[in-house]
Amino acid sequence: MGGDAGSSGVDPARVAALKEREDAAFVAARPRSAQIWSAGRSVMPNGVPMSWLRTSYDHPPLFVDSASGSRLRDVDGHEYADFNIADMSMFTGYGPQPVVDAVSRQVGAGSQYLLPTEDSVWVAAELGRRYGLPLWQFTLAATGANTEVIRVARALTGRPKVLFFDGKYHGHFDDVLVELEDGRLVAEEAGLPHDVTARTLVVPFNDLDALERALADRDVAIVITEPALTNNVGLLLPDDGFHDGLRDVTRRTGTLLAYDETHTQVVGPGGLTRRWRLQPDLVTVGKSIAAGIPLGAYGMTPDVAEVLQRPGGRDADKPQVAVGGTLFGNPVSMAAARATMSEVLTDDAYAHSQRLGTRLADGLAQIVATSGMAWTTHRFWPRSGLSFGPVMPRTAAEATETFDVPLRRLMRVYLANRGVWDAIVGAGPTCSVAASDEDVDAYLAAFGSLMTELG
């Protein structure tokens, strides 16, 4: 591929020219979305109810009409085979009947009581069976689960700090919105307290020496990580022995260890914790666990749970741990989670999505090989994706070196114009349990056509 090579080896001028053409086609074919967006701009900043609905995409917002199974339909009548699945939160596919029935029943019987329902016991037990941790608490999303896990860890250890790996994403709250910039800790976005970096440490993924040094002062309450980092720059897989080393150093320094399975739960019941026989003190989940009905959860060992069961609060001398929310663990979320885990995210359903994920990865690898590009295709059960270098990156810094944002943005809009809704730029396409061979074929055909045009 001629001209000045970008970080991926593709000519940036060619990418820019195709992007301009595809953006124009995208806008021209979606007049109704444009009209609604225009009305939205007079009542909502950026014209959308939540800023990511504008900033996650590099084209004007698409307004959705409806979705079912693996297919999303916009208000202009275009249908898409969906591989973004709402950033993995619709891994169940859209509108699975058992969840529709359970949620309808529960809304009819009362959406909320601020009292528990029996479903919560079933859901906690099933999460325990899947993830191997016996005791669970619930929030409304993974962000809330990670927030509470940190509070629990601070209360239990009496230590102030938390540690994450570079390239992570665990939600939008102060403790995690700190990143490494040229080796320095900096606030990731605006609106955070000026001392937000005071209690958060970030070290490179797969760097056990850096981790050992960071935990040596024994002032870190908890390390939270995805078992494999799935956000921001594609996929970072752990080196052989990384998780053993992580568990060893956290144990030696009295630091708690939590795995965030919010995304990686798609690899099978129990996520990577179960697949890789990991031994965390806590696990957090969210997104698809209740088929997109808001629910976050965290599981813990009895030793950790003890801090939540201590007498406390206004009748005792010790404050209770700062957890809870009016809608957390509500009956609708619980009914949805029960239906999801008992009837939708079954072993067979996971196996189906994995077969399609492999097929997608095989197809991508073949197209890349034909193009002659020195790119790497990864296989991550139902998910796949590309690294624009000859080997998989091991750290976020390595991944950033070859990550080609303009090319990924072009891919997204190019595929959208051909009826395929690709993963957001920093992620990889995931086959939901409702996806089909035809969906995978559509993805590969559109990607193949783009590669031909880039050639």
Ligand SMILES: Cc1ncc(COP(=O)(O)O)c(C=O)c1O
């Ligand atoms: C690993 C991980 N944890 C937590 C979250 C936060 O999820 P939510 O925005 O649903 O709270 C995300 C969202 O992308 C995530 O990828």
